[in-house]
Amino acid sequence: MLYREAGQFKASYKADQQIFPIRQDRIAIGLILAFFYLVVPFIADQYWLQAIIIPVLIFSLAAIGLNILTGYAGQLSLGSAAFMAVGAFGAYNFMLRVPGMPILAAFVLGGLCAAAVGILFGLPSLRIKGFYLAVATLAAQFFIVWALTKFGWFSNNSSSGVITAQKVEILGYTFASPRSKYLITLVVVTLLALAAKNMARSTVGRAWMAVRDMDVAAEVIGIRLMRTKLMAFAMSSFYCGVAGALYAYTYLGTVEPEGFNLDLSFRILFMIIIGGVGTVLGSFLGAAFIVLLPIGLDNLLPVLFGNVLPTGITSNLQLIVFGGLIIFFLIVEPHGLARLWQIGKEKLRLWPFPH
Amino acid sequence: MNFFFEVLIGGLLSGVMYALVALGFVLIYKASGVFNFAQGAMVFFAALTFVSIMELGVPFWPAFALALASMVVLAVVTERVVLRPLVNQPQITLFMATIGLGFLIEGLAQGMWGAAVHGLEIGIVDEPIAWTMDNWGIGVSTFDLFAAGVSAVLVTVLAVFFNKTRVGRALRAVADDHQAALAIGIPLQSIWRIVWAVAGFVALVAGVMWGARNGVQFALTFVALKALPVLIIGGFESVAGAIVGGLIIGASEKIGEVYVGPLVGGGIEGWFAYMVALLFLLVRPEGLFGEKHIDRV
Numbered sequence: 303m304l305y306r307e308a309g310q311f312k313a314s315y316k317a318d319q320q321i322f323p324i325r326q327d328r329i330a331i332g333l334i335l336a337f338f339y340l341v342v343p344f345i346a347d348q349y350w351l352q353a354i355i356i357p358v359l360i361f362s363l364a365a366i367g368l369n370i371l372t373g374y375a376g377q378l379s380l381g382s383a384a385f386m387a388v389g390a391f392g393a394y395n396f397m398l399r400v401p402g403m404p405i406l407a408a409f410v411l412g413g414l415c416a417a418a419v420g421i422l423f424g425l426p427s428l429r430i431k432g433f434y435l436a437v438a439t440l441a442a443q444f445f446i447v448w449a450l451t452k453f454g455w456f457s458n459n460s461s462s463g464v465i466t467a468q469k470v471e472i473l474g475y476t477f478a479s480p481r482s483k484y485l486i487t488l489v490v491v492t493l494l495a496l497a498a499k500n501m502a503r504s505t506v507g508r509a510w511m512a513v514r515d516m517d518v519a520a521e522v523i524g525i526r527l528m529r530t531k532l533m534a535f536a537m538s539s540f541y542c543g544v545a546g547a548l549y550a551y552t553y554l555g556t557v558e559p560e561g562f563n564l565d566l567s568f569r570i571l572f573m574i575i576i577g578g579v580g581t582v583l584g585s586f587l588g589a590a591f592i593v594l595l596p597i598g599l600d601n602l603l604p605v606l607f608g609n610v611l612p613t614g615i616t617s618n619l620q621l622i623v624f625g626g627l628i629i630f631f632l633i634v635e636p637h638g639l640a641r642l643w644q645i646g647k648e649k650l651r652l653w654p655f656p657h
Numbered sequence: 658m659n660f661f662f663e664v665l666i667g668g669l670l671s672g673v674m675y676a677l678v679a680l681g682f683v684l685i686y687k688a689s690g691v692f693n694f695a696q697g698a699m700v701f702f703a704a705l706t707f708v709s710i711m712e713l714g715v716p717f718w719p720a721f722a723l724a725l726a727s728m729v730v731l732a733v734v735t736e737r738v739v740l741r742p743l744v745n746q747p748q749i750t751l752f753m754a755t756i757g758l759g760f761l762i763e764g765l766a767q768g769m770w771g772a773a774v775h776g777l778e779i780g781i782v783d784e785p786i787a788w789t790m791d792n793w794g795i796g797v798s799t800f801d802l803f804a805a806g807v808s809a810v811l812v813t814v815l816a817v818f819f820n821k822t823r824v825g826r827a828l829r830a831v832a833d834d835h836q837a838a839l840a841i842g843i844p845l846q847s848i849w850r851i852v853w854a855v856a857g858f859v860a861l862v863a864g865v866m867w868g869a870r871n872g873v874q875f876a877l878t879f880v881a882l883k884a885l886p887v888l889i890i891g892g893f894e895s896v897a898g899a900i901v902g903g904l905i906i907g908a909s910e911k912i913g914e915v916y917v918g919p920l921v922g923g924g925i926e927g928w929f930a931y932m933v934a935l936l937f938l939l940v941r942p943e944g945l946f947g948e949k950h951i952d953r954v
Contacts, residue, residue: 436692618767628754628756633739
């Protein structure tokens with residue numbers, strides 16, 4: 303009754319090409335954005351902002367990046383954390399070496415560095431497919447982290463490559479409090495997420511999906527494989543790079559190359575699998591799930607078993623539950639949390655009538 | 658020149674150790690098309706179970722049998738709980754499931770036996786053989802030679818198993834075509850159980866060998882990461898490929914470490930093997946022995 307497209311006629315090209323063609327969707331998105339922009343900054347305390355909401359937003363961005371590559375273009379990658387590292391270190395170096403560099407420009411340039419590196423490591427994808435490619439992207443993961451640790455130039459010769467992010471300052475205003483950092487993260491993530499949503503249905507996005515579904519067929523109908531695949535790598539790495547820069551500047555403040563290890567890559571991969579491959583919404587849901595799960599387990603386990611468990615057991619129990627939940631989710635809903643929303647949408651269309 | 662040969666031989670022999678781990682991947686990929694990322698965790702689980710049972714005072718072979726039994730149980734449970742519900746899902750889903758499975762197994766192993774580092778003594782000393790040292794001036798470790806011998810035996814046994822036995826033939830049939838195999842009455846599920854159990858056996862052997870060399874500890878799970886370049890050089894579907902790939906990776910890694918490493922400041926062992934593998938892939942995208950598939954629209 304509430305969620306029905308009937309009667310919403312599209313009378314202009316502009317109306318036909320909106321990112322959210324259904325009025326209820328637009329209202330919902332508007333409400334959600336209003337909630338996150340106007341309500342959350344006032345109700346969330348420092349812990350929530352810093353430990354939960356900011357990382358969820360940043361990981362959502364990285365997950366969107368990986369989703370572009372894996373979900374839309376079908377190229378499995380295990381190196382997304384390394385591209386985040388490139389973004390973080392790129393932004394750091396631009397801020398460090400260019401006097402008066404605006405921070406947002408540094409984020410973009412960091413993302414562009416990541417994109418360039420992404421194109422480089424995407425070159426093998428022109429020849430290699432599937433799991434062979436996945437393993438090949440591990441080369442990027444290990445090589446980039448090694449290079450950032452090994453060559454002091456990247457981290458301004460600090461020990462073991464640790465960098466401390468500079469102040470985030472725009473037009474003389476310093477973003478120091480968690481609330482202001484949250485807002486700047488939110489702005490970047492909103493813009494890029496909307497751009498991704500838009501890109502997914504553009505020529506490029508459709509070309510990606512054609513390549514994903516069958517690259518030989520895509521080539522036959524005139525899609526240039528090389529350009530499309532490298533574009534996917536570049537775009538994906540750009541998103542990961544910006545996420546990495548945010549990770550350093552608005553979330554942790556101090557990062558080291560080792561922090562962007564294979565574990566982080568896997569976590570981002572989990573986010574898109576659990577959230578839903580090939581959806582922007584799924585990236586957000588997956589990121590929220592993966593960030594909240596360990597925190598939830600931390601709080602839940604003492605409640606269930608009391609405080610008698612030694613920490614060794616708790617951490618192992620966490621591993622077991624984490625692994626088990628991933629398997630459980632894959633079995634119950636292989637298309638991810640975003641699929642649940644799809645199903646809900648179908649139901650809403652009919653509600654409250656049974657047929 | 659002697660030094661070069663020493664490095665080369667040392668590399669080849671340690672490559673055999675990588676091949677041992679890679680074998681487990683190949684077995685499972687061949688029979689079920691699953692890229693089993695939990696193999697490293699399985700190696701860890703097997704080694705830890707084995708060494709913990711031995712520390713309870715059980716002699717070598719009964720402990721080995723008990724550890725093997727636990728791997729078989731693990732295989733059966735995995736098939737029932739993870740693989741069967743995920744039949745017909747895309748490969749990436751299964752791959753993700755095995756990553757989850759890896760976490761589960763790691764947690765399980767440490768939860769059961771604790772996270773302490775165990776030493777494992779199997780009665781082979783890790784020192785150079787005097788004879789080669791005296792005659793050629795080349796140091797070859799007895800332990801490495803022993804490991805090579807074990808792998809040779811293992812590969813032979815597996816080759817006989819795959820080619821000469823009924824079950825082995827059924828495995829190859831399943832590997833070729835799931836549906837055709839089902840149609841002629843091969844029980845897919847029990848085949849999967851068997852192949853995961855065999856992979857568990859390989860993991861146990863690999864775990865014992867690696868554990869004897871580096872101690873049984875959590876780092877054993879990372880051995881799987883070393884096996885991946887081996888895998889892509891050799892091809893996912895080929896047992897022989899795993900061995901040849903292991904030799905290539907082992908040798909080039911050692912040579913790279915000695916001759917290239919100092920030029921860039923060392924620490925290259927983490928990625929060098931991957932770069933070598935990448936170069937091979939650019940020439941042979943399916944690995945050296947992988948099955949070439951022709952894409953049709």
